[in-house]
Amino acid sequence: MEDRVWRIIKTVSDMYEIDLERFRRRRPFELLVAVILSQRTSRENVRKAMERFNRRFRDVEDVANARLREIEDAIRPAGIWRMKAARIRKIARQLLKLEGGLDSILKKPYPEARKILSSMEGVGPKTADVFLMAARDEPVLPIDTHIFRIMRRLGVADERDDYESLRLKLEAVTPPHMRMKAHLALIEFGRNICRARNPKCSQCPLAEICLSREGCSNP
Ligand code: SF4
Structure with missing residues (x-):
């Protein structure tokens, strides 16, 4: 076998x-949002939604403080935008409370980083793996x-x-x-x-x- x-x-x-470099051009939070948006939609829809999202939001804090409606409008091309927007804002708020934010998660060993990410609503083991693979070359498949x-x-x-x-x-x-x-x-x-x-x-x-x-x- x-x-x-x-x-x-x-x-x-x-x-x-x-093009493996395409991930390295993105910041970690942007990458996490892109991976969440990619659930149940096409790559083209994610690209359009990320363009709009990046035009509207600068960083985690910006997203955490945004009205849900604004996030929904930005990510609309990615589909199921209500659910995705609520999850993205909730994750942004969780990250703001976490000392060191997403960077601190990225410094942890794989099992721990994966466990923390998977505990966030909308981030299952697959989303956590894709994010870690893209954000820090974690050798997962x-x-x-x-x-x-x-x-x-x-x-x-x-x-x-x-x-x-x-x-x-x-x-x-x-x-x-x-x-x-x-x-x-x-x-x-x-x-x-x-x-x-x-x-x-x-x-x-x-x-x-x-x-x-x-x-x-x-x-
Ligand atoms: S395209 Fe898929 S189903 Fe068809 S021969 Fe190849 S692996 Fe099999």
Whole structure:
């Protein structure tokens, strides 16, 4: 199984040029907001919402003191804006009360940092992992819905797997320095080739080892 998982990770990672620097251009709070906004929406919607958010708000304090309506208006393109705005303001207020704010969390070891972040409303283990990966190159390989689907179709994940077990399975074969690229490349692969509907199996370099080609419109 490990050889199989590695072949998938390596093949997909080699398919895409990924701009890893794009995260490093963002400040930590901005990154956290972007990761929360990315829940259940497209990358393009997050980009539009972040442009508006950055035009309106300068820092955590600004967000913590804002009226909910202002945050909702700023992030509207990202969808489910009422819930996301309430969570973002609540997190901003929590961070303001925390000595050292988000920077202090980023200095903590991974299990502790992840636990603190996951205790905030709207930040589950996946959001915490994506944030830590992007904000400080934490060598984790977060699992999103694309990655779950790909791994199920390729026989790596089964019905017993959950977020943690699949993450550990992929991390076990992926060297730490390759995990961020693997995460981002797998998402690209899920968006462009192994799509939820009508996967492009005829263009897939993993077709010969794919156990589940059900749903392929062009097998
Ligand atoms: S063959 Fe089709 S279903 Fe299988 S991994 Fe490739 S795109 Fe996905």
